[in-house]
Amino acid sequence: TDAGKSTAKWVLVTGGAGYIGSHAVAELIESGYRCVVVDNFCNSCYEPIARLQVLTNTKIPFFKVDLMDGPALEKVFQQYNIDSVIHFAGLKAVGESTKVPLTYYHNNITGTVVLLQTMKKYGTTKLVFSSSATVYGDATRFPNMIPIPENCPTGPTNPYGKTKLLIEEILEDLHTSEPEKWRFAVLRYFNPIGAHPSGLIGEDPLGIPNNLLPYMAQVAVKRRDKLFVFGNDYDSRDGTPIRDYIHVVDLAKGHIAALKYLNVADNESGLCRAWNLGSGTGSTVLEVYKAFCKASNIVLPYDIVGRRAGDVLNLTAKPDRATEELKWKTHFKVADACSDLWKWATGNPYGYQVLGVADAFFN
């Protein structure tokens, strides 16, 4: 089955049509990696892949595959010499996960287990995993642990966050079973925002956006009337919650740094280690609101409403481990991310929807 398989090394990007995955593919190709992408389009479409090919002037092999479909995934491993995997594919909406927990456990856990089984079968041992700051739960319960270091006790408070923690534990168990073999980099993202500075790729949520920046962008392009700020009675400088917002391009570059780390350790033993990817600086909702108003030159209407269930006061990263070990840090500020988001939103007010000619072929 491997006849004709080239010896060139490929990085398999799962969920590469999604928001963060598509930005990572751009950075990977820019850094000289060959990428093959799989995605089932449950929260995306082909258009970003088509645009990435234009942006990078590179042919990007793409397979519409659900990770839970082992035989379909195997075909990719048969065709390409997969040296490492960056695993973005998963469902990510906190609120939805409380409504349909089984869908989240099935998709995220089973998808990852099938991926790992396939890697094992084909001898691929390196994986970078998209985890989340949500594994820390309400870190404010440990006041001396803000900003949050990686050794802060975990305690996710919703099914989505629990799938992330459980996958981290699965990776640890697999590494423990064959410690010389497996190399796992667990990246705990804080709040990714912004878009590629080209304006060609960006975040395109289906339906009503759950997250602050995409919601503001839709208000700015008049797809929504006003922003609702979920509570101003928190114990912060202006009463709104604090998050560590990170430009998606900085985040994408963190994956290159992690891959390099896994590769440099090549002749030594395996590893399974977590790194926070954040800026180390917290911003309140109203600070981000002001930054986006400035970038777009629009005074967005907003109402203060009640707190959103499950929200916590402060999630700010202590990113020192990534700085020291991965030699990675953020370069962009919230203001840069707001400008890039505005470029994306003005060029693509309805996201990828207006084009999508290629989707007819894949769907």
Ligand code: NAD
């Ligand atoms: P996204 O929804 O834009 O991208 C995920 C992609 O995975 C989508 O294109 C989706 O179609 C695909 N996918 C989902 N299940 C799949 C399956 N079973 N088989 C194949 N493809 C599948 O989300 P994103 O914001 O790019 O997030 C990427 C990863 O990072 C996710 O694992 C998410 O949980 C994690 N993460 C995201 C954030 C955030 O705020 N965006 C923060 C922390 C962690």
Ligand code: WQD
């Ligand atoms: C940010 C702030 C809201 C929308 C989520 C996930 C987390 C991770 C990142 C995946 C909060 C406020 C928001 C709105 C608002 N994802 N807000 N009005 O909740 O910090 O993190 O995305 O792993 O797991 O929980 O991000 O963008 O939803 O909210 O006032 O319409 O903006 O209350 O303070 P969050 P967010």
